[in-house]
Amino acid sequence: MTQPIRRDFYGDRNGxxxxxxxxxxxxxxxxxxxxxxxxxxxxxxxxxxxxxxxxDGDSQIFAAVRDRPWPPWGLGARNIVGVLQTHLVSDGCWGxxxxxxxDEDLTNTGLSAALYKEALETLAVDPxxxxxxxxxxxxxxxDLAMRRAGFERTEDVxxxxxxxxxxxxxxxxxxxxxxxxxxxxxxxxxxGAVDDEVFERNAAFHGTVYLGSRAEWTADRVSVASExxxxxxxxxxxxxxxxxxGTGRYERDVIDEVAQGVREFLxxxxxxxxxxxxxxxxxxxxxxxxxxxxADSAVVDERVRRSSVLHDxxxxxxxxxxxxxxxxxAVRSRLGFPAFPLGDIELQVTANGDRDYxxxxxxxxxxxxxxxxxxxFFSAEPRQFSGGELRVFETVVENGRLVPTDRSQTIVPRxxxxxxxxxxxxxxxxxxxxxxRAFADSRFSVTGxxxxx
Numbered sequence: 001m002t003q004p005i006r007r008d009f010y011g012d013r014n015g016x017x018x019x020x021x022x023x024x025x026x027x028x029x030x031x032x033x034x035x036x037x038x039x040x041x042x043x044x045x046x047x048x049x050x051x052x053x054x055x056d057g058d059s060q061i062f063a064a065v066r067d068r069p070w071p072p073w074g075l076g077a078r079n080i081v082g083v084l085q086t087h088l089v090s091d092g093c094w095g096x097x098x099x100x101x102x103d104e105d106l107t108n109t110g111l112s113a114a115l116y117k118e119a120l121e122t123l124a125v126d127p128x129x130x131x132x133x134x135x136x137x138x139x140x141x142x143d144l145a146m147r148r149a150g151f152e153r154t155e156d157v158x159x160x161x162x163x164x165x166x167x168x169x170x171x172x173x174x175x176x177x178x179x180x181x182x183x184x185x186x187x188x189x190x191x192g193a194v195d196d197e198v199f200e201r202n203a204a205f206h207g208t209v210y211l212g213s214r215a216e217w218t219a220d221r222v223s224v225a226s227e228x229x230x231x232x233x234x235x236x237x238x239x240x241x242x243x244x245x246g247t248g249r250y251e252r253d254v255i256d257e258v259a260q261g262v263r264e265f266l267x268x269x270x271x272x273x274x275x276x277x278x279x280x281x282x283x284x285x286x287x288x289x290x291x292x293x294x295a296d297s298a299v300v301d302e303r304v305r306r307s308s309v310l311h312d313x314x315x316x317x318x319x320x321x322x323x324x325x326x327x328x329x330a331v332r333s334r335l336g337f338p339a340f341p342l343g344d345i346e347l348q349v350t351a352n353g354d355r356d357y358x359x360x361x362x363x364x365x366x367x368x369x370x371x372x373x374x375x376x377f378f379s380a381e382p383r384q385f386s387g388g389e390l391r392v393f394e395t396v397v398e399n400g401r402l403v404p405t406d407r408s409q410t411i412v413p414r415x416x417x418x419x420x421x422x423x424x425x426x427x428x429x430x431x432x433x434x435x436x437r438a439f440a441d442s443r444f445s446v447t448g449x450x451x452x453x
Contacts, residue, residue, distance in 0.1 A: 008192025
């Protein structure tokens with residue numbers, strides 16, 4: 001016998017609510033988000049957490065919105081009542097914030113569940129996508145809630161000065177099913193039109209995640225342990241090639257000192273021709289090599305780098321050299337990089353397929369003529385890969401040695417974006433996920449080095 005659906009206290013209120021997904025933030029959207037977090041009593045979260053994560057790329061904000069009746073535009077038109085943020089942590093792995101709500105919606109299970117459902121469905125487009133949480137090792141309540149929701153506790157450990165955390169992981173698609181959110185649509189979930197078992201399961205899960213995370217953003221001291229800790233991008237996984245664990249702050253305001261981007265580097269026709277040229281030469285791509293400092297020859301070493309390269313750019317070599325020369329002076333000036341006599345421009349095409357990456361390295365130790373490094377991103381549209389961010393660390397000279405600082409910028413591989421940075425800067429390409437494993441769906445780039453004469 002089917003269990004009757006009970007009326008929900010929040011049903012009428014949620015009936016006037018819609019869910020909006022932000023991939024970009026307008027000034028009016030930012031104002032609405034600032035107002036929301038002020039109402040929750042945590043206004044600092046926007047500047048200290050939400051915006052830095054969002055600007056790092058591969059992050060989305062899911063917001064429950066109640067529009068004012070008139071005028072339905074301009075400042076104040078969006079009344080945000082719930083927020084959930086996702087961000088890529090590492091290859092195919094996503095961190096999800098708790099569902100943030102104001103006090104009047106703390107027991108609004110339909111609102112929390114609907115936001116979470118929208119986020120999971122977006123992630124689950126990639127069949128291999130996983131949701132990860134960091135849970136304190138001796139947790140009891142959160143451990144129970146996670147395991148009942150289908151999470152697996154792993155021995156992947158993250159240490160802070162306050163506690164030791166273990167990684168809990170669950171496939172996004174399975175989590176949807178386990179929470180009972182795969183069947184009903186978001187409108188029914190918002191209305192509370194689910195049976196008692198699904199309602200109770202979501203109430204327990206979302207309430208526990210919210211309360212277990214709360215100490216982290218309300219405590220005055222960073223040494224206070226929260227039962228659930230925020231996942232740091234690239235931080236909790238020990239990746240190949242010695243990429244440091246738990247290092248690197250992503251500060252938007254240091255981009256001018258680390259790297260410079262140029263949008264719309266090629267015309268639409270030139271982009272299409274370039275992609276066609278590359279796809280027609282799939283058989284000519286060779287395994288990428290590395291040359292260790294002081295070594296006589298380059299070798300293939302997948303512990304450090306896994307990708308394939310094409311050295312013959314045909315007529316595109318002259319095109320890219322011309323565009324680089326056109327942009328060079330302006331880019332050099334914005335970087336604060338000293339002028340140098342222009343020499344050779346070295347170029348190649350790189351294809352990053354499923355599980356490819358390039359560990360932390362630098363393109364010059366000062367013993368050669370490379371001055372600036374160059375990366376131009378392109379791919380098939382719509383994009384069929386995830387990950388593959390370029391992370392560039394500011395690198396300075398200390399006691400005669402080049403040393404990376406904790407100032408860095410993660411750059412999402414957006415089509416038709418060219419990036420310039422000093423060749424001495426340490427940098428890495430984070431792992432790429434290509435679910436189809438088709439060459440045509442790879443993360444492509446034209447990479448190169450600008451030499452002094």
